[in-house]
Amino acid sequence: MASADTTAPPKFNAVSFIKVFFDLPAQLEEELPELMDGLETLGCHVEPNLSDAWANVYFQADRSDEAERFLRRLEARRIVGTRIDGIEPRDWMGAFRSGVRPFAVGDRWWIDPHPDTPTDAPAGRHRLAIEPRMAFGSGxxxxxxxxxxxxxxxxxxxxxxxxxxxxxxxxxxxxxxxxxxxxxxxxxxxxxxxxxxxxxxxxxxxxxxxxxxxxxxxxxxxxxxxxxxxxxxxxxxxxxxxxxxxxxxxxxxxxxxxxxxxxxxxxxxxxxxxxxxxxxxxxxxxxxxxxxxxxxxxxxxx
Ligand SMILES: C[S@@+](CC[C@H](N)C(=O)[O-])C[C@H]1O[C@@H](n2cnc3c(N)ncnc32)[C@H](O)[C@@H]1O
Known part of the structure; x- marks a missing residue:
């Protein structure tokens, strides 16, 4: 019988990233960097949840082997609530763009993120049409x-x-x-x-x-x-x-x-x-x- 170490990691097709989700007890929060140490992760996101927290650690879509290694480390620490998921490709910039509305800055600016459906700047303000793209400076x-x-x-x-x-x-x-x-x-x-x-x-x-x-x-x-x-x-x-x-x-x-x-x-x-x-x-x-x-x-x- 194959041991846990030699089990082929699951394949994730047509996903952008792999995410390992788990409950993170408060006393283990400081150990997270050590748990990730030496693995090819893309980063982590920790969200407080009452007295404890939950966390996601991200991996490249073709590194399910690394995600599995991380899961085994979590199991060794008796961390529960673990789940491994693929994240579907998504137009993150498009999602951000559609969520942001025109807004005022200071006394004189009106930032309009939607050049296709422009809004007029309120009186006394200059309209800056700035479509959010892959450059800093959306306003x-x-x-x-x-x-x-x-x-x-x-x-x-x-x-x-x-x-x-x-x-x-x-x-x-x-x-x-x-x-x-x-x-x-x-x-x-x-x-x-x-x-x-x-x-x-x-x-x-x-x-x-x-x-x-x-x-x-x-x-x-x-x-x-x-x-x-x-x-x-x-x-x-x-x-x-x-x-x-x-x-x-x-x-x-x-x-x-x-x-x-x-x-x-x-x-x-x-x-x-x-x-x-x-x-x-x-x-x-x-x-x-x-x-x-x-x-x-x-x-x-x-
Ligand atoms: C924080 S963004 C500012 C963008 C915009 N000016 C604004 O105020 O929102 C900083 C910009 O500086 C650029 N940058 C960093 N180091 C630079 C350098 N040595 N010479 C020229 N541009 C640089 C970055 O590529 C980035 O686009």
Whole structure:
């Protein structure tokens, strides 16, 4: 008779992922990483349930052998309620899109996720048609909302804008609505730039944002009046000196993507790079900053 170890794992056909579901007693919660250790999992989801919790651990569809190994570890810990399922392929993005309704951000924005069935922006608001796609910047995240809100009180008319890590392109489009004369936007993710170009076409008759996929070094020798950057500090801070020397006198930097407890660290880095903080705003666990570039002399472009 075949032992449990040599039993062929079940085959899951036409599924995207395999999920192992189980009850997770509170005293075993901290052991979950150890239970998953060394297995090719895709991640886990733990949901509190009265005093205990339940959990799902996910595997690639063709790794039912790994899912079985995990099940055996659960059994060895006498964890009950285990179940192994295949997850049917699903259009997750489509499901997300159909669930999200147009919404207001700050005092001046109206984010419309449904370009096929557009809604008019309420009076006094600019409509940004942003169809959720595989690029960050649908407008639902606090870090994007913070920067959009801070932009409302910045004078954009006739000013040029550099949008660092543009994602969906949402910030450049907002800047153009506020009167910016030029927007250059880039991202190291080429897929994001594809999305941003599609998004720009939804919003403006002609492409007025100059998008490119690549690093900051690919920028030509022009300077800007406003820089917009919603990126985690680990990605943003290494670019700071290069951003600084691409800014004009009196330029404004709007920086988001900073967790509140990272705020002092980012303020210090900005100050050391000759920026003066003029405003800070928080939302949930996120903070965003507006700073002006101190100016002594025009620096050589790096
Ligand atoms: C949090 S998203 C922001 C998207 C959009 N600007 C917004 O505010 O919603 C950060 C973006 O920065 C891009 N990124 C990360 N590191 C970068 C770098 N060194 N240079 C350019 N883009 C970068 C990512 O690919 C991502 O699209």
């Amino acid at each position: 639902t995240h606090e870090s994007t909302q913070l920067i959009l809100e801070l932009m409302e009180s910045i004078p954009f008319a006739e000013r040029s804008v550099l949008d660092v890590g543009t994602g969906s392109g949402i910030l450049s489009l907002a800047a153009l609505h506020l009167g910016a004369c030029r927007a250059v936007a880039f991202d190291i993710d080429a897929d994001a730039i594809w999305v941003a170009r599609q998004t720009a076409r939804l919003n403006i008759a002609r492409e007025t944002v100059e998008f490119f996929a690549g690093p900051i070094e690919a920028l030509s020798g022009c300077r800007f009046d406003v820089v917009l950057c919603n990126m985690v500090p680990m990605s943003f801070l290494p670019l700071l000196s290069q951003i600084r020397c691409r800014l004009n006198e009196q330029a404004i930097a709007v920086v988001s993507g900073v967790l509140c407890d990272q705020g002092p660290w980012v303020v210090k880095a900005l100050s050391e790079n000759e920026f003066d903080i003029i405003e800070e705003r928080r939302k949930g666990e996120w903070t965003a900053l507006v700073a002006t570039r101190r100016f002594h002399e025009v620096e050589e472009l790096q």
